[in-house]
Amino acid sequence: MRRSPSLLWLLSPRLLAARGALRRGRAKSILLGALAAVCWVGCLVGFERVLAYFQTITALGPILTERLLVLIFVSFFAVLVLSNVVTALTTFYGAPEVNVLLAAPLATRRLHQVRFIESLVASSWMALFFGLPAFVAYGVVYRAGAVFYLAVVATLVPFLVIPAALGVVAATAIVLAFRARRARDVLLVASPTLAAAAYLAIRLLRPESLASPSGLAGFAAFLADVGAPSPWLPTTWASAILIPLLGVRPGQPLFHLGLLASTAAVCYLGSAALVERVFLRAWSRAQEGETGGGQERLLSRVLPALTAPLGRPASLLLAKDLAVFLRDPGQWSQLVVLLALVVVYVYNFSVLPVDDGSPLAATMREVGALFNLGLTAFVTTSVAVRFVYPAPSLEGRSWWVLRTAPIPLTTIWWSKFTIGFLPLAVLGEGLVAVTNRFLGVPPGLTAVFMATLLLVIATIVSLGIAFGAAYPRFDAVNPAQIATSFGAVLYMILCLGLIAVVVALEAWPVSRLFWHRLAHGPLAGGEPALIAAAFGAVVVVTGAAFVAGRRAGLRHLAALEP
């Protein structure tokens, strides 16, 4: 009799692909590993510091320790639910390999098991990896034994299963309610919107007011103010398993582990039963596309007219890129995050205490103006990672259309550059102009910063195209995935290095000009020449990086083979 293939067998393509990727990109794995290790250690030290502080508060310490753990679990849970819904939508209803599984003589239950594991691993590993330092910190600070670490593992397994199961159920419901493309669009917009809303909400709560001379006391007060956790939530049970094992207070860890495990089992079985019942219907619906009403679309008429002044072929490429951008929620929804970032950035400068006329305020203004240059360049880089770096990957498998057309590669490069540079320049220059006004920076200096920033942005865009073409991700279903890939990390690091060099080169001349302006005194003998040399060095550095980026960009675009 024919035997059903084992789970391991069905997961083997994914495991083999992961092994292959690790072997091929050893240097990449080492670099990413090193970066992750730095983050991991940073988180560990941070949590250790907070927990050690809590131990010094005799009366409130245990409550705060528990509240923080609940807060960690709640944050994880929220992130995991959202990420599981998005992932399940792809692993269950979007991935092409589902066709292979569906065509195979495989029970739907087995299909659910395989896709469930893939979905759970894909959506949870990052949260788990960066969450582990928190648990390790608890263990270290409270000198917990092996039982605590075993309990962490025993807690995390069911804890991760619950959002994964909820994700599968929600994804199935969404696919049945909408078509997959529309469902994916809804989520692609909902995720960044929720993230942006959370970011804005946290910032507008003015967390800086929590800061106090006693360091972490503000944070402790904040935690103490948070209401007691509900006893009905898995996040509370997870915390209730670990707290007694740390000796913070007595409790019933086994009872709560039972609650958590049984809930996870029910959720898993519920998702399995649902998938078993409706999978084929949901899958079929997910394959349906949307057809238009036969009317020519508005963008078809508006965009060519708007871009016509640029002349061909730039206008053609821009109209095409804009149409694709505006019709792909995965791309334009990133603007929501950008908007939140800009609002918070400007808001931060609006509340800086630089108006009281004290010497401290003057120093703050000078330092702030310099940092503002670096920070605006950083914000622009973050935006470039989202919008410029993915451009070659998004051209993707349709790249042949441009490459076989009688257009020089340099023209295509300039078009891509213009499309990236213009909005970034408007954003960056606008940010510097507005925030420098809040800081009370003299207009002359603001003009210097704006000119510097223009050079930096041109270089950032040039490098973005180069790195995007050197590390293309044609397989990414969401542009956000491209922006978090290995090449994007390298690109970000390089840009940050460039920004640091530029800020360092301008620090001294800006400082001199600033004080010269304030003191109304003349510059010392050799100072004008040195200041000019420093600004000249900025032009040389950014110019060299721009040219190198352009050359590399053209070379990698020529070799781009989707």
Place this chain on the structure above:
Amino acid sequence: MIRFVRLRKEYGTTVAVADLDCTIESGAVFGFIGPNGAGKTTTIRIMAGLLAPTAGTVLLGGHDIGREPEAAKAITGYLPDHPFLYDKLTALEFLRFAGGLYGLGGNELERRAAELLAQFGLAERATDLTETYSHGMKQRLALAAALVHRPSILVLDEPMVGLDPQGAVALRRLLVELSARGVTIFLSTHSLNVAEALCDRIGILDRGRLVALGSLAELRTRAAARLDPLEGNGSLESVFLAITGAA
């Protein structure tokens, strides 16, 4: 006219195309056939300017694809084996975009796009996003884009794949018509029936080498000694199997 001049492409130690030398006259329909991995698509991608050769070159209408890529591409229409399109553009927008890349515009482009959409049976779905198209519809749209600028050379990589029988018949007719108008057609295909019915000359590529070149009659004569008397009925299929030694 298409001319290959000692065209060579290597991937590391693998020779994908080995010193390809041949000329295809204007208005001819040339069939490029060979087993999987023979180097057909690599050759075609070099012709389309998507790959740089290791050595040698291709002249399209007298223009060297390496030295004068824009001039060579301006007179060439290309259909890839997997025609990925911009999912978020409609068929009409895609044709306008493709035409614009070749310098067309205004009413001329509008007329041409409408004519091609009607010719390829896509007029009713012209304003739908191409992400909603079937593989065959995408293939037809890509073909329409390859023809939008009225090229004098057409390079087609497996053009029949994905087409329904009506589509395949219509394409055959179109290719015959284009050839009669002087368009040089270079097509790679696994469908030996198509090659047999359409092509004036056929080149057989095996492991990167052009192992046979000529009309079907010439290839038949050449393979006669190796044809299996039981199965060798003189069809292109038997000739192909005899020449590539796969029978």
